[in-house]
């Protein structure tokens with residue numbers, strides 16, 4: 725019987741590599757985005773955020789290239805994840821003995837359900853702050869009034885709660901994601917495992933706490 729050769733993207737190793745590369749792009753984006761968001765704490769946040777939005781628009785085609793790369797990364801990441809889960813389930817079903825690994829299944833569930841919460845949050849977030857569809861928040865007419873739009877949104881408690889929930893899901897996703905991304909690139913050794921965990925915790929905490937502080941600061945009246 726002839727055996728069909730698999731293309732790299734069809735193999736487990738290929739799919740893990742796709743997850744690691746697309747994950748790396750998205751980790752870079754969320755860190756940069758969180759740092760950009762920190763301008764809400766500057767002396768004149770309305771002016772700083774408006775200038776930032778105008779600067780991004782000044783890249784024109786470059787901004788669209790970045791958006792397409794990001795969108796491609798999200799789609800490929802989700803495709804590789806679903807495909808790996810299916811492949812693992814098929815491999816398990818063909819065995820006589822089912823081994824229950826509590827740690828692995830906890831991480832897998834966190835990634836699966838957390839991934840969906842994150843996707844839902846991102847869709848709401850894009851409608852709210854990128855497409856300016858004020859779902860549940862007062863409308864702000866000026867396209868570049870980023871700070872005023874944030875304020876109008878974060879003064880609505882359920883919108884702030886949604887951002888907090890979305891960012892908790894992001895932090896948990898980042899923790900497991902960075903940990904396994906570093907494993908995929910070969911840092912799976914007793915010598916590096918503690919360091920790998922520390923790096924994952926640091927990325928998750930910095931991005932999560934930085935982002936969550938924003939709706940909290942608006943609700944507490946610290947900014948706005």
Ligand code: HEM
Nearest residue numbers: 754757761777780791846853854870887894935936938939
């Ligand atoms: C409290 C947390 C966050 C705040 C305050 C925030 C704020 C913003 C603002 C103001 C914009 C519009 C920028 C502009 O039009 O110039 C934006 C866009 C965007 N945000 Fe967020 N963001 C937060 C969290 C997140 C998270 C966690 C993600 C993804 C995991 C994310 C993904 C995006 C994306 C993809 C865009 C569209 C970029 C573009 O195509 O122009 N944001 N965000």
